[in-house]
Amino acid sequence: MTYKIAVLPGDGIGKEIVDQAVRVLTALKLDIALEEAPVGGAAYDQLGHPLPPSTLELAKNSNAILFGAVGDWKYDSLPREHRPEQAILGLRKNMGLFANLRPAILYPQLANASSLKPEVVSGLDILIVRELTGDIYFGTPRGVRTAEDGAFKGEQEGFDTMRYAETEVRRIARIAFEAARKRNGKLCSVDKANVLETSQFWRDIMIDVSKQYPDVALTHMYVDNAAMQLVRAPKEFDVIVTGNLFGDILSDEAAMLTGSIGMLPSASLNASNQGLYEPSHGSAPDIAGKNIANPLATILSAAMLLRYSLNESAAADKIEEAVRQVLAQGLRTADIYEEGTEKVSTSQMGDAVLKAL
Amino acid sequence: MTYKIAVLPGDGIGKEIVDQAVRVLTALKLDIALEEAPVGGAAYDQLGHPLPPSTLELAKNSNAILFGAVGDWKYDSLPREHRPEQAILGLRKNMGLFANLRPAILYPQLANASSLKPEVVSGLDILIVRELTGDIYFGTPRGVRTAEDGAFKGEQEGFDTMRYAETEVRRIARIAFEAARKRNGKLCSVDKANVLETSQFWRDIMIDVSKQYPDVALTHMYVDNAAMQLVRAPKEFDVIVTGNLFGDILSDEAAMLTGSIGMLPSASLNASNQGLYEPSHGSAPDIAGKNIANPLATILSAAMLLRYSLNESAAADKIEEAVRQVLAQGLRTADIYEEGTEKVSTSQMGDAVLKAL
Ligand SMILES: CC(C)[C@H](C(=O)O)[C@@H](O)C(=O)O
């Protein structure tokens, strides 16, 4: 069976980094068919919508999506439904990509890149499991209305609905417990159960699911405290599981602890193991087209794609090993460059990974 | 006119740290009358409620509240309405304490305490202005119900309502713009306007209010990016203004950047300048009663109390200067101790501040 992969480069540096990941995937000589389609601002320019129906169809009919990045200043003034980020929200929702896996790993050679002291972050290896299709991101009702009660009755108010149903919490809990089981057996569920009903509901279900995983140590932490502990002692964490909104904030904070967000991949999976794979960083329009962006996060996303959606672990291992090798060789794109290493371009980094494969 | 101050020590280390702040306030020989009342777990034990009506009355009839901290593991299994943190939520809501000011300052002598590299944080001085009586903290409806629509119709779901009315955003905006004007003229409003209707509404009003402050440079940042930038380059910020939920997370993250949360005060003000003043740290039940907690955050909260609610800036300056002096003398409680400095107890630190006054 031929694996189908939808390639959605998007905006900014999207094209140049995805190009390198495509070269790597192709070099592995697996039975895969790649098909490209526009997404984000690029799709809006070409087809009038950030997620055109043809792109969504292609994505749905693929085993996996290799995604670059979306967004550019020039789309900032568009109405929200036409802005590039709607593409990513639309793909998540329409394909049911509820499980976002975001590793925050600090490669030993890049310890200096972090704004934290080396002893605080060296060897960092945590996994954030973020629920991705529920919560206040999609809850209704939402909008602007005249307040009907409370101290500001009669005034205009903006409002949104946070919500989690039982099934939604159970299925992300299972993903997180399974992941923790394969790692160091520690799972920290982050919520705001001292204030939010949704969080108390979430916590109760986490506790219930934990009964099926006696080998995993479940703890709970309030989100404000988690934001602190990530700064104070990030290595105390193994796997963190949290909702869509808190996960958005904490996964970016955790990524930045490493100082090398250009190295961090992510996977967003649905119940049938279809997945969207993208770097954790953004579209960086300021450096687009200059052949200086770091392609490694996208190349490592391709490795996650092989592992999670195509079940090709051996090929995934090869890519990850090749990335470790190029780092060991001292090759660095501008974002992770430091004295004593060799600065290379986007495509040269791609060349080096291919050679190491 | 005699100023009335309600003294609410609370739980854990609350009593011992508030004691030192009371000594400092008393030593200033201002015309103030202090009255103490129980709050939090201590109040629940004595009177069956974390915020007894008598405590709330006292607070309402005072110019300001000097607050210690609330919470202890032993109350964790109580139903939410009886848990210690309800006291603080109740005081905020009942007294309309909508403006939370949380400075994150790194004292030069304590730069080593941070988990961040000294060059990233030395000289850090940012102010977080957090809205404190609105948002998803208090929005209704909220609870657990049977889902009436969507993919999980018929299932149990937990839900909450995020909301901000126009007046609420305008008044916190003004506080933040005024603060920025007195500082370096930079205000960053943090929201999630790419996803949330409440945030777009918030952002539109911030922009509108900014027209009255042409001397302040207003920028906007998504909350996930703000969580990253605080780690990457916190000194780029001057004043941050944000909603209750995002402010909860970011103000704790910012405080932890300093590594010396035992030094950070906070103020929560209402429209008539009544205020609740408390350290940014918690009740630390594990070290309660040992006379080792750091009283400086509470002493500096007393300084904020003098400045904001009593309009006694000169006295506030004196306290802040005294704190700088004891640090310069090398005195340190255990939380900020390092080799080459002199370790002192809670009460010895109080003694030293009194002497420096
Ligand atoms: C672009 C935005 C809607 C998105 C989110 O908030 O989920 C992004 O920040 C992310 O984390 O993938």
Ligand SMILES: CC(C)[C@H](C(=O)O)[C@@H](O)C(=O)O
């Ligand atoms: C105790 C809790 C309800 C409170 C909050 O979330 O506001 C605390 O975290 C704070 O920041 O003062």
